[in-house]
Amino acid sequence: MNINTSYQVAVELNVINWDATNIGVTITEVRDSQKIYTNDIVEIQQVVDFGRVTERSHKILIIFNLTRDLDNLGEKIIL
Incomplete structure (x- = not known):
């Protein structure tokens, strides 16, 4: 059984030093940090x-x- 769940996340980002970023x-x-x-x-x-x-x-x-496959989560990412 391949059970997937999908959802959206919105992240507001304030970039202080715009010219040097x-x-x-x-x-x-930020994208990579959203993975659990x-x-x-x-x-x-x-x-x-x-x-x-x-x-x-x-x-x-x-x-x-x-998108998360609930049958195959993988390892939990510990930050």
């Missing part, structure tokens, strides 16, 4: 840039789709 690497790190089990699949659905909050910072919203 590699946003692609940062989004990848090694076999979880996390996909980026959308990135919304709300723009500058201060002179040097930006606010972005990242929406992830997560």
Whole structure:
């Protein structure tokens, strides 16, 4: 029996030093941190840039789709 569950997670991110931040690497790190089990699949659905909050910072919203196979979770990731 292959039981999958899917859900969405939204993460609001305030990037303080926008000019010195590699946003692609940062989004990848946030994506990877959403996994609870090694076999979880996390996909980026959308990135919304709300723009500058201060002179040097930006606010972005990242929406992830997560899929988990309940029959084959894998190891639990301990942070």
